[in-house]
Amino acid sequence: MKILVTGGLGFIGSHTVVELQNEGFEVIVVDNLSNSSEKVLDGIFAITGKKIIFEKIDLREKASVQDLFKKYQDITGVIHFAASKAVGESVENPLLYYENNINALVYVMQEMQQLPKAHFIFSSSCTVYGQAEKMPIKEDSPVVPAFSPYGNTKQIGEEIIQDVAKVTAIDAILLRYFNPVGAHPSIAIGELPLGVPQNLIPFITQTAIGLREQLSVYGNDYPTQDGTAIRDYIHVVDLAKAHVIALQRLLAGKNTEKVEVFNLGTGKGSSVLEVITAFEKVSGKKLNYKIVGRREGDITEAYANTDKANTVLGWKATHSLEDALASAWKWEQKIRS
Template sequence: MKIVVTGGLGFIGSHTVVELQNQGFEVIAIDNLSNSSIEVLDGIYNITGKKPIFENIDLREKQSVQDFFKKNQDIVGVIHFAASKAVGESVENPLLYYENNINALVYVLQELTKLPEANFIFSSSCTVYGQAEKMPITEDASIQPAISPYGNTKQIGEEIIRDVAKVTTINSILLRYFNPIGAHSTAEIGELPIGIPQNLVPFITQTGMGLRKELSVYGNDYPTPDGTCIRDYIHVVDLAKAHVIALQRLLKKENLEKVETFNLGTGTGSSVLEVIHAFEKVSGQKLPYKIVARREGDVVEAYANTDKANKILGWKAESTLEESLASAWKWEQKIRKN
């Protein structure tokens, strides 16, 4: 069975390619390498003994998308990761996010409507909830106005998929994930941001390696126990496995609706300071950090109610925060030695 993974050499995409290949799927990874590296293919090979087919395509180029699908009429599913993903950057450069995250999605869906049947997994986000009114967040929580352009692109993306589902044969699952962290246990693949990291954990590990002078904690005056923002940090391999389970659900026609939605998280919220202290514990070193002003686009807290994914998908996050951070630290140490 041939599966397309867009953004397939990115952080979550590459781990999902590994899990798909472990389950016997034939994978075509599409990536424009704007926030990833061709060397990731070697990491995937070292883990699974097989490289996915790789296509260097920018999904914003409509003709390239059309040409690709014309050549690959036998695909049975698409897992769509390709998107810009940093909240702060989206506030600074909203047009990049609207072009990249919306146009690419539309062009892929346009091609899938031409197939007799298509299965589509969408990489969505807990940012669609905005600042949810109560914790933990269930899939039925009202969708609040987006706090960032990034979050808005995910809300719009979900709306597009639902509208398309009403008039086509595409079946979709929207996976709303919380904060993916960690790396593969082999340290062959992991998160490798280009430039200054936009996410907490790679900034922590780079600071731990001495690449960054200190970590900035954006605000300590939030209405939380220690004043810092709370998030639900999920190991990327747990997340990747959920994508394979969701895809299999569609392929077996077990979905009860044309579009289904699931939260993916651990169900536990951890503050920024708790993550810092957990890292200090697993790494055995003190982490230099300073408190700075709040960052626009950040919600106070967000952690998942995962009952629906646990019961219907039969999926559950397995790794602890410390295990996730230990794997991220192992990855960071390995890539800096090379």
């Protein structure tokens, strides 16, 4: 079966491609390389020994998307990662996020709705919950007004998919994941942020290796145990496996609704200072960090209730925070060596 993976050379996309190949799927990867590198293809091949079809396409170009689906008329499923993903950047440049995250989704779904049967996995986010009132967050927690344009694009994306699925042959699963971290155990692929990292873990590893002078901790006045924000950090390999399981569920016709929703996390929240302490433990490195003011768009805490994914999908995160941090550190050392 041919599976189209958009944004397939990105952090989560590349790890999902590996897991798809491990399960025997033929993979077509589309990426515009705006936040990735063609070298990732070599990393994927080093792990699986299998070639993938790669098309360098910007999904904001409608004609290119049309040509793609004309070229590969036997696509049986789409896993859609292609999107900009940094909360802070989205606050500074909202139109970039609305164009990239919404237009690309619309153009892909316009082509998919012409297929006799289509299966769609959407890379969503816990940001759709905003600052949830209750922890851990369940799938039926209210979707509240977004704290950032990035979060809003995920909410709008989910609404588009719900509306389209009602009137087409598209079945979909929305995967709302928390904070993906780590690298493949082979250390052949990992997170490759271009420029200054927007996420905590690559900023930690770049600080530890000397690429960044200092790590900024945004706020220590949150109503948490140590005053820093709490997140649910999930190993990227666990996350990638969930995408394959979700796809297999749709392909087997086991879904009970046209659009299903699952949280993907560990079910455990860790504060920024706890993550720093854990990293120092696994790496043996002392981090130079400084407390600065809060960052616009950030919330106090978010961690998942994963009962639904555990029982319905039969999926569970197996890696610890320390596992993820250790792999992220090995990856950082490799790419700087």
